[in-house]
Amino acid sequence: MADVKAEYAYAHGITGKGIKIGEVDSGILANHPQLQGQFTPLKVEGTYGLDGDRYEKEEAGKWNWKNGEKFSVSGNYDPLINDSHGTAAAGEMVGRRDGLEMHGIAFDAHLYSANSGGTDMTIFGPAVDYEYFKEAYAVLSRNAVRVVNSSWGQESEKSGNYGTLAGTTRLHSLFSGKKTFLDAATEVSQQYGTIQVWANGNEERDNPRAVSTLPYLKPEIEKYWIGVTGVDKDGKSHYDRCGIAKYWCMAGPTIDIYSTSVGRNGNTYDLGHGKPDDKITAGYTPVYNGTSAAAPNVTASLALVMQRFPYLDNSQARNLLFTTATHLTDERVTNDNPNVPNDVFGWGRPNLEKAMKGPSQFLGRVEANLSTGENDTWSNDISQVALDQRKREETDDAADWTKRKNNGGWSGSLRDGQLETAVNPQRNTAPELIKSLAQAIGTGNFAKEQSAIYKNETAGSVFQRLLSKTTYGKFLSLLSKPINLWAAKTTAAQLSDLLKGPDFVILDSDIAEGKKALQLEYALMENTRVPYLAKKLADPSAYLGGLTKSGAGSLWLTGKNTYRGDTIVNGGELGIGAGGSIISASIINNTGLLTVDGKTAAVTANPGGRLKVNAPG
Numbered sequence: 022m023a024d025v026k027a028e029y030a031y032a033h034g035i036t037g038k039g040i041k042i043g044e045v046d047s048g049i050l051a052n053h054p055q056l057q058g059q060f061t062p063l064k065v066e067g068t069y070g071l072d073g074d075r076y077e078k079e080e081a082g083k084w085n086w087k088n089g090e091k092f093s094v095s096g097n098y099d100p101l102i103n104d105s106h107g108t109a110a111a112g113e114m115v116g117r118r119d120g121l122e123m124h125g126i127a128f129d130a131h132l133y134s135a136n137s138g139g140t141d142m143t144i145f146g147p148a149v150d151y152e153y154f155k156e157a158y159a160v161l162s163r164n165a166v167r168v169v170n171s172s173w174g175q176e177s178e179k180s181g182n183y184g185t186l187a188g189t190t191r192l193h194s195l196f197s198g199k200k201t202f203l204d205a206a207t208e209v210s211q212q213y214g215t216i217q218v219w220a221n222g223n224e225e226r227d228n229p230r231a232v233s234t235l236p237y238l239k240p241e242i243e244k245y246w247i248g249v250t251g252v253d254k255d256g257k258s259h260y261d262r263c264g265i266a267k268y269w270c271m272a273g274p275t276i277d278i279y280s281t282s283v284g285r286n287g288n289t290y291d292l293g294h295g296k297p298d299d300k301i302t303a304g305y306t307p308v309y310n311g312t313s314a315a316a317p318n319v320t321a322s323l324a325l326v327m328q329r330f331p332y333l334d335n336s337q338a339r340n341l342l343f344t345t346a347t348h349l350t351d352e353r354v355t356n357d358n359p360n361v362p363n364d365v366f367g368w369g370r371p372n373l374e375k376a377m378k379g380p381s382q383f384l385g386r387v388e389a390n391l392s393t394g395e396n397d398t399w400s401n402d403i404s405q406v407a408l409d410q411r412k413r414e415e416t417d418d419a420a421d422w423t424k425r426k427n428n429g430g431w432s433g434s435l436r437d438g439q440l441e442t443a444v445n446p447q448r449n450t451a452p453e454l455i456k457s458l459a460q461a462i463g464t465g466n467f468a469k470e471q472s473a474i475y476k477n478e479t480a481g482s483v484f485q486r487l488l489s490k491t492t493y494g495k496f497l498s499l500l501s502k503p504i505n506l507w508a509a510k511t512t513a514a515q516l517s518d519l520l521k522g523p524d525f526v527i528l529d530s531d532i533a534e535g536k537k538a539l540q541l542e543y544a545l546m547e548n549t550r551v552p553y554l555a556k557k558l559a560d561p562s563a564y565l566g567g568l569t570k571s572g573a574g575s576l577w578l579t580g581k582n583t584y585r586g587d588t589i590v591n592g593g594e595l596g597i598g599a600g601g602s603i604i605s606a607s608i609i610n611n612t613g614l615l616t617v618d619g620k621t622a623a624v625t626a627n628p629g630g631r632l633k634v635n636a637p638g
Contacts, residue, residue, distance in 0.1 A: 024274035024318075024370060025126065025274065025318060025322050025370065025371040025372065025373050026371075026372055026373045026374040026375075027126050027322070027325070027373050029373050029374035029377055030325045030329065030373040030376075030377060033329065033377050035325050035328050035329045035377065036118075036127065036128055036129035036130075036325070036328070037115070037126075037127030037128060037129045037130030037321070037324045037325055037328055038129035038130070038328060039129075039130075039328060040127065040130045040131070040167065040324045040325075040327050040328050041130070041131050041133060041164065041165050041166045041167060042114060042115070042127065042130050042131070042132055042133070042166060042167065042168050042169070042170070042320060042321070042324050043132065043133045043134070043135065043161035043162075043164075043166035043168070043169040043170070043215075044107060044110055044111060044114070044132060044133075044134055044135070044169065044170045044171070044172075044317075044320075045135045045136075045137055045154070045157050045158065045161070045169060045170075045171045045173060046106055046107030046110050046111075046134070046136075046137055046141075046170070046171070046172060046173045047098065047103040047104050047105075047106045047107040047108075047136065047137055047139065047140050047141060047143075047173060047293070048062075048095070048096060048097050048098035048099055048103040048107045048108070048134065048136045048137075049062065049096065049097060049098055049107050049108050049111045049132075049134045050097070050098045050108045050281070050283045050301075050303055051097045051098065052303060053108060053112075053281050053283075053303040054117075054303060055112055055116045055117050055119075055121070055122060055123070055124075055281045055303075055305075056108070056111055056112060056115070056116065056117065056281060057117075058117070059111070059115045059116070059117055059125075059128075059131070059132060060096075060111060060115065060131070060132040060133065060134050061096070061131065061132070061133050061134070061164075062095050062096030062097040062133075062134045062136075063096045063133055063134060063135050063160045063161065063164065064093060064094065064095055064096065064160070065092065065093070065094045065096075065135055065136060065138070065153065065156050065157045065160060066091075066092065066093045066094075066156065067091070067092060067152050067153065067155075067156045068089060068090065068091050068092070068152060069086045069087065069088055069089065069090045069091075069092060069150050069152055069153060070088060070150060070151055070152035070200075071088050071150060071151070071152075071199065072085070072086070072087050072088050073085060073086055073148040073149065073150045074086075074144075074148050075138065075139040075143045075144060075148075075149070076139070076142060076143065076144060080142070084102070084139060086150065092138070092153055094136045094138050095136060096133070096134030096135050096136050097134070097136075098283055099136070100283075100285070100291070100295045100297075100299060100301050101294070101295065101296075101297065102138065102139060102140075102293070102294065103136070103139070103140060103291075103293060104140035104141055104142075104283070104291050104292050104293030104294075105282045105283040105284075105290045105291040105292070105293075105306065106140065106141040106172065106173065106313065107134065107136075107137075107173070108281050108282055108283050109278075109280045109281060109282050109290075109306055109309045109313075109314070110170060110172050110280075110313070110314075110316075110317045111125075111132055111134070111281065111317075112125060112280035112281030112282075112305075113125055113126065113278060113280045113309065113314065113317040113318060113321065114126060114127055114130070114132060114170065114317045114320055114321040114324070115127060115128055115130050115131070115132045115321070116128060116280065116281055122279075122305055123279050123280065123281075123305065125321060126318065126321035126322060126324075126325070127321040127322075127324035127325055130321070130324045130328075133161050133164050133166050135157040135158070135160055135161050136157070137157070137173045137174070138153065139173075139293075140292070140293035140294065141172075141173055141174065141175070141293075141313065142175055142293070143173055143174050143175070144174065144175060144176075144177050145173075145174035145175060145176050145177065145202075145230060145231070145232060146176070146177035146179070146180070146195065147177075147195050147196045147199070147201050148177075149201060149202040150202070151199070151200040151201055151202060151204055151205050152205075153202075154202035154205040154206065155204075155205035155208065155209065157205075158205055158206050158209040158210075158215070158217075159205075159209050159212075159213075161209075161215070162209050162212070162213035162215045163213075166215060167215065167216065167324075167327060167335050168215065168216040168217075168218060168320055168323050168324065168327070168335065169215055169216070169217055169218065169320075170218045170316055170317050170320035171206075171217065171218065171219050171220070171232075171316070172220045172312070172313040172314075172316045172317060173313075174220075176222060176224070176230050176231075177195070179195060180192050180195070180230075180231070181481075181485070182226070182475045182478075182481045182485070183226055183228050183229075183230065183231070183234075184226035184227035184228050184264070184471075184472065184475040185227065185228070185475055185476055185478075185538075186228075186265060186542055186545075187478055187538035187539060187541065187542040188228070188475065188478070188481070188538065189228050189231075189234050189237070189264075189265065190538070190541040190542045190544075190545045191537065191538050191541050192230075192231050193231055193234075193235075193238055194541050195231075196231065202232075203231065203232060203235055206232070207235070207239065207242050210242060210245035210246075211241075211242065211245070214245070214334065214335050214336070215245065215335065216245055216246075216247060216323065216335050216336070216338075216339055217245055217246055217247070218247045218249060218316050218319055218320045218323070219232045219233045219246070219247070219248050219249065219316065220249055220311070220312035220313050220315065220316040221233050221248050221249055221250045221251075221260060221261040221262070221263070221266075221270070221312045222260065222261035222312060223251075223259075223260050223261065223311045223312055223498055224260075224261050224497075224498045225259055225260065225261065225262075225468065225471070225498045225501065226261045226262065226264075226475075227262055227264050227364070227472055227475065228261065228262070228264030228265055228266070229248050229250065229261040229262070229263065229264060229266055229270070230261060232248075233246075233248030233249075233261075233266050233270065234248070234264070234265055234266050236266070236269055237265050237266065237550075238545065238549060238550075240553050243268070243269050244336040244339070245335075245336065246269045247269060247270070247271065247319060247323075247339060248263060248266045248269060248270040248271075248367070249270070249271060249272070249273045249312055249315045249316040249318075249319050250262055250263055250270065250271075250272050250273075250312060250315065250365070250366060250367065251272065251273060251274075251275035251276070251311060251312045251314070251315040252272040252273070252274055252275065252315070252349060252366065252370055253275065253276045254274075254276055254277075256349060256351070257351060258272065258349075258351070258365055258366060259498075259501060259502065260275075260311065260312050260315070261312065262353075262364060262365045262366075263362065263363070263364060263365060263366060263367035264364055266367070267362040267363060267364055267367045267368075268362055268367075268407075268411060269367075270362065270367030270368070271319060271342070271343060271346055271362075271366070271367045271368040271369060271370070271371065272315065272349055272366040272367060272368075272369055272370050273312070273314070273315025273316055273317075273318035273319045273370070273371070274314075274315065274318055274370065275310055275311060275312065275314045275315040275318075276310055276314075277307060277308055277309075277310065278308075278309040278310065278314040278318075279305065279306070279307050279309070280305065280306060280309045280314075281303070281304075281305060281306075282304045282305055282306035282309075283301060283302075283303070283304065284301065284302040284303070284304040285299050285300070285301055285302075286299050286300050287300075289304045289305070289306055290304075290306045290308075318371070319342075319371060322342060322371035322373060322376075323338060323339060323342050325373060325376075326338045326341055326342050326373075326376050329376070329377055330379075330397075332389055332390050332391050332392070332395065332397075332572070332574075333387075333389065334388070337387055337388070340380065340382075340383075340384045340385075340387075341376060341379070341380045342371060342376060343362075343368040343384070344368070344380055344381040344382035344383075344384065344407070345372055345375040345376040345378075345380065345381045345401065346368040346369035346370055346371055346372055346375075347369045347370045347371075347372040347375075348360070348366075348368075348369045349365070349366040349369045349370055350363060350365070350366065351365060351366075353365050353468065358406075358410065360382070360404070360406040360407065360410075361406060361407045361410040361411075362407065375401065378399065378400045378401045379397075379398070379399025379400060379401050379403075380399065380401060380403055381401045381402065381403060381404070382403060382404050382405055382406060382407055382408070382566065382584075383403060383404075383405050383408070383566025383567065383568065383584045383586065384405075384407065384408060384566060385408075385565075385566060385567075386562075386565075386566070386567045386568070386569060386586060387566070387567070387568050387569070388569045388571060389568065389569070389570050389571070389572075389576050390571045390572040391570075391571075391572045391573075391574025391575065391576055391593060392572050392573060392574050393572075393573040393574060394574065395572070395574035395575075396574055396575040396576075397574075397575075397576050397577070398576075398577040398578075398579055398598070399576065399577070399578050399579070399580065400579045400580055401580050402580035402581045402582060402583070403566075403578070403580060403582040403583070403584050404566075404582070404583045404584060405564075405565070405566035405583070405584045405585060405586075408564045408565070408566055409564065411564065412558070412563075412564040415554050415557065415558065416558060418550075418554060419551060419554045419555065419558065422546050422550075422551055429442070429443055431543065435539070435540055435543055437536075440536040440539055440540065441536070443539055444478075444479065444532060444535040444536050444539060447477045447478060447479035447480060447532075447535050448479055448527055448532065450477060450480070451477055451479050451480035451483060451527060451531075452525075452527075454470075454473055454474045454477055454480045454484075455474065455480055455483060455484050455487070455520070455525075456520060457470045457473070457474075458470040458471055458473075458474050458484065459487075459513055459516035459517060459520060460513065460517075461513075462497075462500060462509050462512055462513045462516065463509060463510050463512075463513030463514070464509070465500065465501050465502070465503065465505070465506045465509045466501065467500075467501065468501065477535075478534055478535040478538040478539075479527060479531050479532055479534065479535040481534075482530070482531040482534040482535070483525075483526075483527055483528075483531050486524070486531075487516060487519045487520070487524060487525065488512075488516070490515070490519060490524065491511075491512045491515040491516060491519075492508075492511060492512070492515065493508040493509075493511060493512050494512060496508065497512075500512060562586070565584075565585055565586035566584035566585065566586050567584065567585075567586025567587050567588065567589070567605065568584070568586070568588050568589070568595075569589045569591060570588075570589065570590045570591065570592070570593065570594075570595040570613070571591040571592045571593070572592055572593050573592060573593045573612075574593050574594075575593055575594040575595075575596065576593075576594070576595055576596070577595075577596035577597075577598050577601075578595070578596070578597055578598065578601050578603065579598035579599075579600065579601040579619075580601055581600075581601065581602050582601070582602060582603045582604070582605075583604055584603075584604075584605060585604065585605050586605055587605055587606050587607070587608055588603055588605050588606070588607045588608070589607075589608045589610065590607070590608070590609045590610065590613035590614065590615050590630065591610050591612075591613055592610075592612045592613055593612075593613070593614070594613075594614040594615075594616055595613070595614070595615050595616070596615075596616040596617075596618065597615075597616070597617045597618060597619040597620065597621055598618055598619055599618040599619055600619055601618070601619035601620075602619050602620035602621070603620075603621055603622065604622050605622060606622055606623045606624075606625070607621055607622070607623070607624045607625070608624075608625050608627065608630075609624065609625070609626045609627060609630030609631065609632060610627050610629065610630050611627065611628060611629030611630060612629055612630075613629075613630045613631070614630075614631045614632075614633060615630075615631070615632050615633070616633045616635065617632070617633065617634045617635065618635045
């Protein structure tokens with residue numbers, strides 16, 4: 022809690038009271054003393070729309086379902102199908118504050134639980150049923166939940182490398198051709214305005230998993246989305262980074278989070294799928310880790326912001342949490358700007374001290390609708406630095422794609438000869454990239470080499486094939502931790518042997534992977550991304566932050582504000598405090614009052630609008 026400065030929210034009387042939040046996870050233990058009265062379990066009921074399975078490998082087929090089968094699953098923890106994961110997430114968010122053990126960040130918020138139907142090992146893949154998760158997310162929103170935490174799930178073994186744009190595009194292609202849980206959450210947010218908070222994953226990729234990058238492919242849902250990477254106590258991130266999702270991503274504190282748990286047969290953390298006669302107990306875990314623990318931290322922080330600013334809608338509260346975050350950086354970030362999100366940590370870590378003072382940037386037009394008797398002050402300086410940076414980046418993205426197309430002679434659909442020409446250079450550089458990464462793994466410090474190899478789809482395909490033949494290759498994301506250096510050295514030695522043998526060869530299938538990745542990236546850019554950017558860049562309001570004050574209440578700005586979109590007063594009072602200023606044009610409409618104790622730019626008072634100047638402006 023200290024990491025997000027929650028004590029400053031509590032000092033303002035902000036505890037989450039009156040805010041409804043939700044989780045889709047592996048159920049919550051009903052009789053846990055720290056959670057009794059803190060949550061309401063909801064039932065997920067309906068009919069499966071397709072054949073599917075929650076798990077892969079050795080667990081495949083044990084917990085599958087068939088099209089047309091009915092489901093009815095309580096939001097309570099079920100020892101036969103669930104694990105401790107959902108109970109741990111719940112405690113971090115809403116654990117009772119009673120002076121015992123621990124309490125949640127938003128301990129006075131009320132949590133609604135929808136069961137994922139499995140454990141944290143449920144696969145975050147295309148086999149996850151749309152109908153089930155449409156109801157899981159919808160039942161939460163029908164109960165007026167404003168933000169939903171989803172820490173559950175693992176990426177499918179078919180996901181491959183999603184650390185590049187091409188890899189991310191290929192990952193999303195696995196979900197095409199039918200509706201999946203991605204569509205389920207999207208549709209619910211579009212219908213109800215619900216914010217969805219997702220754990221990025223723990224694979225140390227340069228991009229997060231499919232669900233966190235979805236707004237890159239569907240920009241219309243960005244305002245409902247938050248992806249969450251993790252930040253350790255030392256300020257490092259060993260998790261899937263924000264990458265292309267950086268403008269809707271932030272970092273939650275993780276590593277050794279103390280929270281509620283379910284014990285089974287004497288163990289303190291149930292890993293799931295037990296037997297009817299197992300002894301289940303309420304307990305606590307001192308080692309709730311990963312982005313699974315980071316996401317609930319962000320969700321609960323947002324609940325506090327929602328209580329503090331009841332006149333902001335869900336997306337505007339989300340933006341306020343983003344723009345007041347503590348900026349984070351490390352050696353992987355180049356040309357870092359402390360006022361804009363970066364590829365590793367996104368907006369940074371929640372900072373509830375700063376958030377209590379109002380927004381720090383506008384990410385578009387903000388509507389502040391304060392009702393009669395409602396009065397507030399925003400004391401942070403409000404800029405639009407991130408909007409300006411985003412415009413530059415997106416202008417460059419569009420130009421770079423045009424240049425890349427021209428250099429490749431690409432037009433229409435890509436022909437096989439063009440694909441061959443584009444991918445062939447990967448064949449030449451792949452061997453050295455693979456050797457460099459294999460050697461670096463033995464040191465436990467291989468993030469740079471791993472990032473480089475995944476930018477070459479052919480090299481990535483060969484490397485994954487070799488890695489699968491090692492003892493600990495499937496745990497690659499854990500081999501950078503000092504405690505696992507022995508396993509890293511073993512893996513490096515095994516890779517060294519493989520590089521000397523017949524397995525170290527570039528196959529036609531490896532080249533085919535490179536071609537496929539390019540085809541999918543080309544389709545995304547031509548059909549979705551570039552048209553979206555062209556339309557956005559042509560809209561003069563798309564990159565302007567502005568304020569509309571409505572309602573009969575009063576709002577004062579006391580900072581030095583440099584956002585450039587119009588300041589519109591449609592009702593009640595907007596005040597510019599002494600020492601405060603705005604540089605944008607102000608428009609006062611009927612029933613509106615602009616009171617100026619500080620400085621303003623040009624002011625237009627329409628009929629019925631009033632301007633009161635108490636100091637030179």
